[in-house]
Amino acid sequence: xxxxxxxxxxxxxxxxxxxxxxxxxxxxxxxxxxxxxxxxxxxxxxxxxxxxxxxxxxxxxxxxxxxxxxxxxxxxxxxxxxxxxxxxxxxxxxxxxxxxxxxxxxxxxxxxxxxxxxxxxxxxxxxxxxxxxxxxxxxxxxxxxxxxxxxxxxxxxxxxxxxxxxxxxxxxxxxxxxxxxxxxxxxxxxxxxxxxxxxxxxxxxxxx
Numbered sequence: 083x084x085x086x087x088x089x090x091x092x093x094x095x096x097x098x099x100x101x102x103x104x105x106x107x108x109x110x111x112x113x114x115x116x117x118x119x120x121x122x123x124x125x126x127x128x129x130x131x132x133x134x135x136x137x138x139x140x141x142x143x144x145x146x147x148x149x150x151x152x153x154x155x156x157x158x159x160x161x162x163x164x165x166x167x168x169x170x171x172x173x174x175x176x177x178x179x180x181x182x183x184x185x186x187x188x189x190x191x192x193x194x195x196x197x198x199x200x201x202x203x204x205x206x207x208x209x210x211x212x213x214x215x216x217x218x219x220x221x222x223x224x225x226x227x228x229x230x231x232x233x234x235x236x237x238x239x240x241x242x243x244x245x246x247x248x249x250x251x252x253x254x255x256x257x258x259x260x261x262x263x264x265x266x267x268x269x270x271x272x273x274x275x276x277x278x279x280x281x282x283x284x285x286x287x288x289x290x
Contacts, residue, residue: 093196100194106164113170113244114228117235125160125168132156132224139224142262145216151206155221158203159210162187171254172246213257223261227269230255234272238281248277249285 089095110125123131136152160168165187169180192204209218230251233239241251251273259266276282 096194096196097199100191103164103191103194104161107161110160110163110168112168112229113240114232115236115239117232119236119239123232125163128228129157129160132221132228135224135228136221139262139265140220142264143216143220144261144263147217147220151217152221152224154203155206155210155217156224158206159221159225161191161203162207164191170244172244172250213261219257219261221261223258223265226255226258227262227265230269230272234276234281237279238276241276241282245283247283247285248273251282 086095086098089098107126107129108124111122112125112128114123114128115121116123133153133156136149136156140147140149140152162184166180166183169176169183171177188204188207192200192207194200195203209215210221213219213222229240233241240246252270255269255273258269273282277284
């Protein structure tokens, strides 16, 4: 890293170090493809996309939410991927260690900041992960909805490449039923349409 000019305060030095570290999120590739199928999106693009979705779709939260807090949560929630990488949501093996890897990443990354800002951003990240508050439930719903839309727009994208079936996607989308229930019917219909179009495999036959 190139040397920076000396700052007037230790606080500013910490903040600048954190800001520079954030740039690494742009290098973390996700499984999801852009809607034009030209390449995979990166985690910074994903976070930007769902932050804007919070502004556009705020009216679909069943409970009042603080849209600014939701946006902050969405911009922070994947920062841990700078260290932990993006874990494919249908990868059972790597998801087993995801929590530990991301907690270690949170310790390091938020620890770069002054204590007050570290505590604030860390609490937003933890709130998102817990999915208990109205803000977190709505934020999580948008986080699940965005890749669904991208997979539909790319005619199955990640689903086709990994042989994913409708039941697994439906399970992954389940938080939307609580966090944005007005969108749940749309999600179910979109999945049905994707199965009909051949973008998504139907549920496997029960052989019992």
